[in-house]
Amino acid sequence: MTPHDPDREHDALARWTAQVLERQPALKAPRTLEDRVLAALDGPAPTPWWRQSIFRWPPAARIGFIVASMACLWLSVVVWTFPEFAGAVSATPMTVSALPGFAPVRLLVDTVSALQTTSSIVARAVPLSWWYGGFGLVVATYAMVFGLGAFGYRTFRRPPSLLPGTGPCP
Amino acid sequence: VQKPPTGTVTQAEFAAFMRAYQDMVYSTAVRLTASDAHAEDIAQEVFLKAYAQFAMLRDNPAAGGWLRTVATNLSLNHLSRYRKRWRFFSELANEDESGETIDLLLRPDRARDGLLEDLAAGHRAARIEAHLAALPDHQRVPIVLFHFEGLPYEDIAALLGVSIAKLKTDLHRGRAELARRCLKEGLDR
Numbered sequence: 001m002t003p004h005d006p007d008r009e010h011d012a013l014a015r016w017t018a019q020v021l022e023r024q025p026a027l028k029a030p031r032t033l034e035d036r037v038l039a040a041l042d043g044p045a046p047t048p049w050w051r052q053s054i055f056r057w058p059p060a061a062r063i064g065f066i067v068a069s070m071a072c073l074w075l076s077v078v079v080w081t082f083p084e085f086a087g088a089v090s091a092t093p094m095t096v097s098a099l100p101g102f103a104p105v106r107l108l109v110d111t112v113s114a115l116q117t118t119s120s121i122v123a124r125a126v127p128l129s130w131w132y133g134g135f136g137l138v139v140a141t142y143a144m145v146f147g148l149g150a151f152g153y154r155t156f157r158r159p160p161s162l163l164p165g166t167g168p169c170p
Numbered sequence: 171v172q173k174p175p176t177g178t179v180t181q182a183e184f185a186a187f188m189r190a191y192q193d194m195v196y197s198t199a200v201r202l203t204a205s206d207a208h209a210e211d212i213a214q215e216v217f218l219k220a221y222a223q224f225a226m227l228r229d230n231p232a233a234g235g236w237l238r239t240v241a242t243n244l245s246l247n248h249l250s251r252y253r254k255r256w257r258f259f260s261e262l263a264n265e266d267e268s269g270e271t272i273d274l275l276l277r278p279d280r281a282r283d284g285l286l287e288d289l290a291a292g293h294r295a296a297r298i299e300a301h302l303a304a305l306p307d308h309q310r311v312p313i314v315l316f317h318f319e320g321l322p323y324e325d326i327a328a329l330l331g332v333s334i335a336k337l338k339t340d341l342h343r344g345r346a347e348l349a350r351r352c353l354k355e356g357l358d359r
Contacts, residue, residue: 021318034189
């Protein structure tokens with residue numbers, strides 16, 4: 001029986017891999033690549049950044065968007081948490097609410113206020129144990145779907161790609 | 171329309187440049203991403219960037235290295251953008267079967283089930299590429315960067331944002347898994 005020597009084993013494996021891979025020829029680029037590149041060079045202007053994924057936006061635009069979103073979120077939370085704020089806006093004198101452009105804001109505040117009233121009625125009507133039960137159910141369902149996803153991925157995952165001209169891996 | 175490079179460039183000139191390097195660029199991208207569709211997209215992006223820099227690259231002997239670096243970086247960006255979510259799943263239950271594989275490699279009279287001596291070289295290479303592509307990202311990428319791109323451990327660890335110890339472990343496990351798959355098919359010589 002050969003004595004166990006991890007360094008020797010690692011070296012042997014590294015040597016074997018180097019020998020096998022250094023003989024691998026470069027893979028042939030698809031014939032379509034050249035046409036695609038030349039067509040892209042002649043093609044229409046690239047999509048402007050604001051129509052691309054947010055991950056491709058310029059950093060300043062991304063930061064601005066995140067700040068604006070946070071501000072909207074904060075405003076929603078304030079309106080939701082402090083009903084007197086919504087009430088104060090609703091009770092604004094007609095002289096102010098008649099200003100051009102104020103009507104949509106008032107409509108928004110009224111809608112939020114109505115939603116808040118409805119949800120607080122529902123929240124009071126539903127027993128606390130139901131809320132805990134519902135929360136537990138959501139967590140359990142999420143965990144189950146996550147577990148099933150992990151199991152399915154490990155069990156049925158195919159190789160990411162099979163190169164042209166090769167069959168399925170054993 | 172792409173930003174034209176400085177000086178006059180004919181389409182034929184750039185096409186000739188592309189033909190000289192496209193296999194290398196595509197190979198780098200497909201081995202790193204293990205996806206021919208994504209590799210083609212990445213290769214296209216590499217050449218569009220090359221077009222913008224064509225005045226500098228045209229007669230530059232370092233053009234190949236530049237293209238290879240851009241292809242590597244774009245491929246790694248692609249992997250980190252689209253595959254991070256799968257990393258957790260990929261790294262689950264990766265049994266270390268390297269011991270058994272190494273024993274096979276070290277044994278002088280190792281079994282050669284179904285000797286495939288007459289296997290055509292092209293088919294053999296394709297099978298090895300397929301086995302390489304089937305490795306999980308965290309094993310395949312270090313192998314490609316080390317054995318094909320010739321990068322040192324330090325550079326690979328920095329590129330991948332992992333420690334050298336983790337990199338060596340992934341490399342070892344990837345080599346062992348590749349060897350195990352190849353030995354199974356008699357592709358070991």
